[in-house]
Amino acid sequence: MSKEWHIPEGFSQVESKLPGVTVFAPVKQVNGSRDKLVTYTCPRCGAVTRYDIAAGGVACEHCGYVHAVQTQVAGKAAEEHEFRVDVMEKANHVQWTAGRKDLVCEQCGAATSVPENAISGTCSFCASNKIHIADLPVEELQPKYIIPFSINQNQLKTIVSNWLGKGWFHPQSLSSSATVNSFRGVYLPFWTFDAEINADWKALVGYERSERYYDAGSKEWKTRTTIDWRWEDGQVNQSFDDILIPGTRKVSQRILEEIQPFDLNALQSFSPDFLAGWQANHFDLSLQEAWDTAKDKMREKNREACYADIPTHHVRNFSMSADFANETWRYIFLPVFLSTYHFEEKKYQVMINGQTGEIAGQKPVEWWKIWAAIAASLSPGFLLLLIGLPLLLAGGIGIVPLILGFVLLVAGIIFSVSLYKKAVESEAE
Incomplete structure (x- = not known):
């Protein structure tokens, strides 16, 4: 007699896209604490509290009360998730947004979680004042780890002032x-x-080989280099650790890249207390999209490693097949200061790494300085070419200035292209 089959505990039947096939998936577990409202008011005086960098806890500016955040430093050994269905379904879907509200920008679409009592009239990402309050998501993936802010507001003015004053091709004022x-x-x-x-x-793969041959024209024996080609193969194994992919598209990826790296050794277990008085951005790049981006980066680095494994630079018809193993992921929050500044009626973005103080952003360029520098770098080469060519035609004595002029011209072109790219990137978003 066959034993009656029952649906495994914790699973339920879901819609199947294959006729005749029944599919069961883990039941979503709702964290029991999601309905618990988190409020940040001082137990002594009733004033609003916020996470204070210097105090290292949730502090009251009025009476000095400090509540230490219950957390621990995990660093790069912080727990990671595997790519399994049950893990994905149960990956801490809790309402960390309790006691907060969402501000949505109508211009750039950024959704920012802010404390419920916060008053903000502009978007942190594009500085637009077209924002509205939106309903909070019913479920939001909670970050497992966080790096708290360690740069305070008093340091920001000095950092941005020093940064604005750097660079000879920017306006002096x-x-x-x-x-x-x-x-x-x-x-x-x-x-x-x-x-x-x-x-x-x-x-x-091609290997260079020198061979002697007889030149019938000059009736001399000479040496030339030939390349012997042969098929080769190999294997390269690489481990990648903490490939970092931003979870939002609402900020300039170029600027965000420039303020990195973050020291992930400072990762701490997440607590909503860290968000008291601070803003947090929801991710708009899904886990799958981020994983696809990370895999592309890993493949490119692995491709470079394969090329480095080849003992010569003569390579044709290269192909590579890559197998991934032991893939894991984390979802984390990292601290960034966002701002804009105005100069001559134009708006520019700037970001500061909230952990290290590294700054990057847009800066206006005085293009006449760029063109003057390019002209100065190209002029010596052109001048020597103009001098050497008539001398060469006249009596064959212009070969030296011609060669020197050509070298200087090539160097000037390389410098000019590099300078132009740097200037364009300085103003780019």
């Missing part, structure tokens, strides 16, 4: 004339990924 809006500390969402890649490569 930039540091003194720029009107910098107040910085907003925002915890931005990031995904981190670990994986191992086992890659097999195959290519046509």
Whole structure:
């Protein structure tokens, strides 16, 4: 007699896209604490409290009360998740947004979680004043770890002033004339990924060989270099640790890249207390999208490692197959200060790493300085070419200035292209 089959505990039947196939999936577990409202008011005087960097806890500015955050430093050994269905379904879907509200920008679409009593009239990402309060998501993936802010507001003015004053091709009055809006500390969402890649490569590899031959024209024996081609293959194994992918598209990816790295050794277990008085951004880049981006980065680095494994730079018909193993991920919050500043009626973005103080952003360029520098770098080469060419035609004595002029011209072109790219990037978003 066959034993009656029952649905496993914790699973329920879900819709199947294959006829005749029944599919069961883990039941979503709702954390029992999601309905618990978290409020941040001082138990002594009733004033609003916020996470204080210097105090290292939730503090009251009125009476000095401090509540230590219950957390522990995990660092790079912080727990990671595997890519399994049950893990994905149960990946801490809790309402960490309790006691907060969402501000949604109508211009850039950024959704920012702020304390319920916060008053904000502008978007932290694009400085637009077209914002509205939206319903909070019923469930939001909770970050497992966080790096708290360690740079305070008093340090920001010095950091941005020094940064605005750097760079010879920027306006000299930039540091003194720029009107910098107040910085907003925002915890931005990031995904981190670990994986191992086992890659097999195959290519046509060329090896140089010198050979002597007889030149019938000059009736002399000479030496020339030839390349012998042969098929070769190999294997490269690489481990990747903490490939960091931003979880939001609402900020400039270029600027965000420039203020990195973050020291992930400072990761701490997440507590909503860290968000008291601070803003936090919801992720808009899904885990799958972030994982696809991370895999592309890993493949490219692995491809470079395969090329480095080849003992010569003569390579043709290169191909590589990569297998991923031991893939894990984390969802974390990292601290970033966002602001904009105005100079000559134009608006520019700026970001500061809330952990290290590294700053990056847009800066206006005085293009006449760029063109003057490019002209100065190209002029010596052109001048020597103009002098050497007539001398060469006249009596064959212009070969030296021609060669020197060509070298200087090439160097000037390389410098000019590099300078132009740097200037364009300085103003780019």
